[in-house]
Amino acid sequence: xxxxxxxxxxxxxxxxxxxxxxxxxxxxxxxxxxxxxxxxxxxxxxxxxxxxxxxxxxxxxxxxxxxxxxxxxxxxxxxxxxxxxxxxxxxxxxxxxxxxxxxxxxxxxxxxxxxxxxxxxxxxxxxxxxxxxxxxxxxxxxxxxxxxxxxxxxxxxxxxxxxxxxxxxxxxxxxxxxxxxxxxxxxxxxxxxxxxxxxxxxxxxxxxxxxxxxxxxxxxxxxxxxxxxxxxxxxxxxxxxxxxxxxxxxxxxxxxxxxxxxxxxxxxxxxxxxxxxxxxxxxxxxxxxxxxxxxxxxxxxxxxxxxxxxxxxxxxxxxxxxxxxxxxxxxxxxxxxxxxxxxxxxxxxxxxxx
Amino acid sequence: xxxxxxxxxxxxxxxxxxxxxxxxxxxxxxxxxxxxxxxxxxxxxxxxxxxxxxxxxxxxxxxxxxxxxxxxxxxxxxxxxxxxxxxxxxxxxxxxxxxxx
Numbered sequence: 001x002x003x004x005x006x007x008x009x010x011x012x013x014x015x016x017x018x019x020x021x022x023x024x025x026x027x028x029x030x031x032x033x034x035x036x037x038x039x040x041x042x043x044x045x046x047x048x049x050x051x052x053x054x055x056x057x058x059x060x061x062x063x064x065x066x067x068x069x070x071x072x073x074x075x076x077x078x079x080x081x082x083x084x085x086x087x088x089x090x091x092x093x094x095x096x097x098x099x100x101x102x103x104x105x106x107x108x109x110x111x112x113x114x115x116x117x118x119x120x121x122x123x124x125x126x127x128x129x130x131x132x133x134x135x136x137x138x139x140x141x142x143x144x145x146x147x148x149x150x151x152x153x154x155x156x157x158x159x160x161x162x163x164x165x166x167x168x169x170x171x172x173x174x175x176x177x178x179x180x181x182x183x184x185x186x187x188x189x190x191x192x193x194x195x196x197x198x199x200x201x202x203x204x205x206x207x208x209x210x211x212x213x214x215x216x217x218x219x220x221x222x223x224x225x226x227x228x229x230x231x232x233x234x235x236x237x238x239x240x241x242x243x244x245x246x247x248x249x250x251x252x253x254x255x256x257x258x259x260x261x262x263x264x265x266x267x268x269x270x271x272x273x274x275x276x277x278x279x280x281x282x283x284x285x286x287x288x289x290x291x292x293x294x295x296x297x298x299x300x301x302x303x304x305x306x307x308x309x310x311x312x313x314x315x316x317x318x319x320x321x322x323x324x325x326x327x328x329x330x331x332x333x334x335x336x337x338x339x340x341x342x343x344x345x346x347x348x349x350x351x352x353x354x
Numbered sequence: 355x356x357x358x359x360x361x362x363x364x365x366x367x368x369x370x371x372x373x374x375x376x377x378x379x380x381x382x383x384x385x386x387x388x389x390x391x392x393x394x395x396x397x398x399x400x401x402x403x404x405x406x407x408x409x410x411x412x413x414x415x416x417x418x419x420x421x422x423x424x425x426x427x428x429x430x431x432x433x434x435x436x437x438x439x440x441x442x443x444x445x446x447x448x449x450x451x452x453x454x455x
Contacts, residue, residue, distance in 0.1 A: 134374070135372040135373055135374070135416060135435075136373045136414065137372070137373065137412060137435075138412065138414060139411070139415075139436075140411030153374075156373065165373070165414075166413075169413040188413070192413070216374070219374075244376060260419075260432075261368070261370035261377060262370040262371040262375055262377075263371065266371070266375075267371065267373075267375025268375060
């Protein structure tokens with residue numbers, strides 16, 4: 001099968017075809033375009049059916065725009081690569097472009113979600129943000145990537161998990177809208193790590209056993225004693241460095257860190273639900289994006305309370321697993337066992353608002 | 355307040371959060387940097403108007419906690435990275451320029 005990215009103007013031409021031979025394609029193009037939504041893109045998939053007939057299918061496609069802030073904090077910056085453009089030659093620009101594409105592919109091809117909002121929202125990113133800026137973040141509308149200071153951090157586009165993580169914040173914003181504080185904030189962070197890791201696993205074709213389960217591998221310079229920023233498989237083991245100290249993530253709810261820093265330790269306590277996901281995936285085996293990932297994605301679609309606790313979210317994942325795979329399924333057992341192992345005891349309260 | 359008070363200010367800036375979730379901290383005592391007009395820098399900051407960073411849709415941004423205290427007064431504020439502009443940025447940049455991790 002050939003995958004081609006069809007720009008909106010070509011879709012428009014197909015949509016306007018007045019020829020009975022192409023009636024299906026024209027209708028599909030009209031459906032894909034939905035003329036009230038400008039700047040849509042789509043993928044055109046070509047294949048042969050059993051009778052050797054050419055089959056043309058239209059599928060959702062990303063609409064990416066990468067801008068360069070040129071080491072300022074002025075947004076959005078200068079547009080340097082748009083959907084369908086050739087590689088720019090700037091490694092951060094091209095990593096961002098490819099990473100957004102890989103993230104779009106996971107959500108579209110596995111979970112049938114068309115972009116961040118489910119309706120083809122354009123994917124916008126800005127690279128070279130700030131001066132020696134040691135961060136990547138989502139501002140509610142776009143992703144920003146710093147170049148790093150060169151001493152501790154290199155560029156933040158270097159890990160596909162970072163790009164998947166940031167874009168998933170957008171998905172969460174349009175679905176569960178978990179408040180960014182305390183336990184619900186740590187869940188928000190964990191969901192970004194889960195799908196950030198799955199983007200990488202899906203792109204590399206790695207099974208649960210083959211995957212690194214590391215978040216931000218390759219961001220540290222060689223000066224740092226550490227392999228990544230977080231480990232979903234073994235929280236608390238990603239780095240142990242003279243300057244940075246030791247990875248502070250707990251791997252069990254008994255060690256939940258109460259702090260005023262970082263919105264209540266959202267990047268620290270995320271280790272607990274991260275490991276619950278890993279354990280569920282490990283128990284199920286195969287590809288983590290298929291069953292464990294599907295359960296977490298389905299959970300996002302439930303009407304979670306914005307201030308959900310770990311226990312409420314855990315209960316919601318069991319509910320989602322039961323709905324899709326059955327109450328007495330291996331999936332329900334795996335999910336339940338994962339949460340139990342990390343010390344999260346769920347009751348009947350799923351915290352759902354509807 | 356009176357700027358002429360001989361009190362020494364102790365100023366601490368802590369940066370937490372960000373994608374990495376790493377904490378960095380900088381501290382300075384005004385007596386160690388008498389060439390800087392610390393009272394003016396501190397008074398220029400709108401301490402009472404600082405909003406909580408979690409009010410916004412921004413995720414993975416740095417969170418800044420700024421504390422300035424002397425014998426009669428303690429000022430604290432928590433700011434999102436996007437709020438670190440104007441007087442806040444002037445104060446924080448000055449502290450970081452004399453950093454003592």
